[in-house]
Amino acid sequence: xxxxxxxxxxxxxxxxxxxxxxxxxxxxxxxxxxxxxxxxxxxxxxxxxxxxxxxxxxxxxxxxxxxxxxxxxxxxxxxxxxxxxxxxxxxxxxxxxxxxxxxxxxxxxxxxxxxxxxxxxxxxxxxxxxxxxxxxxxxxxxxxxxxxxxxxxxxxxxxxxxxxxxxxxxxxxxxxxxxxxxxxxxxxxxxxxxxxxxxxxxxxxxxxxxxxxxxxxxxxxxxxxxxxxxxxxxxxxxxxxxxxxxxxxxxxxxxxxxxxxxxxxxxxxxxxxxxxxxxxxxxxxxxxxxx
Ligand code: ADP
Ligand code: MG
Numbered sequence: 001x002x003x004x005x006x007x008x009x010x011x012x013x014x015x016x017x018x019x020x021x022x023x024x025x026x027x028x029x030x031x032x033x034x035x036x037x038x039x040x041x042x043x044x045x046x047x048x049x050x051x052x053x054x055x056x057x058x059x060x061x062x063x064x065x066x067x068x069x070x071x072x073x074x075x076x077x078x079x080x081x082x083x084x085x086x087x088x089x090x091x092x093x094x095x096x097x098x099x100x101x102x103x104x105x106x107x108x109x110x111x112x113x114x115x116x117x118x119x120x121x122x123x124x125x126x127x128x129x130x131x132x133x134x135x136x137x138x139x140x141x142x143x144x145x146x147x148x149x150x151x152x153x154x155x156x157x158x159x160x161x162x163x164x165x166x167x168x169x170x171x172x173x174x175x176x177x178x179x180x181x182x183x184x185x186x187x188x189x190x191x192x193x194x195x196x197x198x199x200x201x202x203x204x205x206x207x208x209x210x211x212x213x214x215x216x217x218x219x220x221x222x223x224x225x226x227x228x229x230x231x232x233x234x235x236x237x238x239x240x241x242x243x244x245x246x247x248x249x250x251x252x253x254x255x256x257x258x259x260x261x262x263x264x265x266x267x268x269x270x271x272x273x274x275x276x277x278x279x280x281x282x283x284x285x286x287x288x289x290x291x
Pocket of ligand 2: 044045
């Protein structure tokens with residue numbers, strides 16, 4: 001009897017081992033959770049895992065702050081900021097789901113848990129698209145425009161995705177000449193970026209925040225023979241420059257009227273104003289086993 005039991009156990013163990021099944025206890029909200037998934041890429045802000053179906057990926061949001069020339073992470077000073085990944089997961093979900101809802105295609109499918117979302121795998125174009133509404137950072141320095149100046153219209157710029165080269169700005173000429181995208185792609189990218197700009201600007205303005213500029217990544221997906229461009233990566237304070245417009249009318253104790261400036265504690269404050277802080281959300285936040 002005892003012998004049979006042991007043999008039975010061994011059989012199951014061997015069968016599992018042959019099937020390549022590993023027993024790793026799921027760890028809540030941790031990078032090790034579902035460690036048997038294949039890691040595709042690890043960047044500064046996120047880890048990408050193979051998704052449950054072909055053409056899908058799981059994005060895991062880490063706490064490390066992304067550093068960007070165009071829109072530096074505010075309030076994080078380039079260091080890991082506890083809970084930032086959780087908030088960016090929520091914020092990116094909020095913006096991408098909103099864009100999907102108004103017919104602006106994005107890679108976002110659904111959020112899986114506190115730090116992960118399921119997205120469509122795309123072929124990322126090697127240029128970031130930046131849209132500027134107000135001068136700040138790079139454009140202020142290069143062209144000598146005081147920070148905070150309203151631009152005559154949204155300005156679209158491209159930056160070649162190569163950090164070793166310092167992500168240099170490039171013109172449409174470079175993009176087409178080097179075959180990174182064709183003229184049709186560029187027209188589609190501008191249209192996409194401007195729709196994202198209108199949506200994001202409006203949503204931000206509704207909570208007293210000015211969208212100075214932002215940067216998006218664009219990817220190609222195929223539906224049969226039909227190719228289209230979608231918004232990929234993430235939309236969060238790590239790639240948006242946000243200024244606070246609240247409380248500018250009321251003078252402070254010294255009688256000074258505050259000038260608009262960067263939104264403080266930007267991850268928490270934006271999530272709070274938009275009502276997407278994890279504590280406000282009533283549905284389950286447990287890890288979801290999907291493969
Ligand atoms: P990095 O440090 O290179 O910025 P991140 O930590 O931001 O990287 O990780 C995100 C990576 O995943 C980026 O290289 C980005 O281009 C890529 N990526 C984002 N969304 C998608 C997608 N839908 N399909 C394929 N790759 C994606
Ligand atoms: Mg990134």
